[in-house]
Amino acid sequence: MVRAPCCEKMGLKKGPWTAEEDLILINYIKLHGHGNWRALPKQAGLLRCGKSCRLRWINYLRPDIKRGNFSREEEDTILKLHEMLGNRWSAIAAELPGRTDNEIKNVWHTHLKKRAEKNHVTPEIKGLKTDQELVDSSNLAAGSDQAEERRPISPQQCSSDTSSVTTGDIDISNSMCMKMELSDDFPEMDENFWSEVLFADNPSIAGDYSGIATEPQLQFPFSPLVIEVEQVHATNSNMYDSTEYWHNLFTRAGESLELPEI
């Protein structure tokens, strides 16, 4: 059997996803689910192959995705699981809620591999091990040196443990992942934030995201959804990199609410 390569058909787009495409995909899956990835792009009106849509959803747009740096605990878990399972990223990801196999794979290759090699506890393991090997490697990992300093936070990434920014200012690490500290004139980030502020016109969308913005520091991974709220149809996604854009957006969102006394 000869398989036709993915996206072989002419006219299918490749490369980075635009905000509009993200929005189309999110809205389609919200309404119809994703029973058939192959058919999804055609039905949703996306010029992408199903594989690309699936990857984008799984690795980036899913509402339960946890963005930001990996905690020390998560990194240790990855090191231990990799010791036991080898490069079975999906199996490792299954033990880390909100993390994707792709993300774990990336963090392994960029940070943890070096750490493991430095500690001499994580030889490259391919495929399954025997039960006894699993026991042995687990014991080995449990006794490994975990006293290494936490690596510095990359300025490219947003994180739940970055130092706070000036009140009212917005720290944007990239267009899809921003973090801010609340100012006094900003709506409170509680479970109603998504439905009352960002999705006032479409409360059904808010439900899946209601748990995201409940911390004093808001983590905001879904810029396309904000775009929907603003009904902005930009052709240049670079505009979302603008600090001014986000500040104005949130200021306006706050003004639209009857805010409780803070």
Place this chain on the structure above:
DNA sequence: AAACAATCCAACCGCGATCCA
């Protein structure tokens, strides 16, 4: 300030597994 190197990570590719007619 410019050039170059290093790093990061989203997205792609190919293949094996699984489903199903």
Place this chain on the structure above:
DNA sequence: CTGGATCGCGGTTGGATTGTT
């Protein structure tokens, strides 16, 4: 049972960003 269609996984790539000289 067979084989086409689809899914899911792991490896890899390449553009963007950051750091260094």
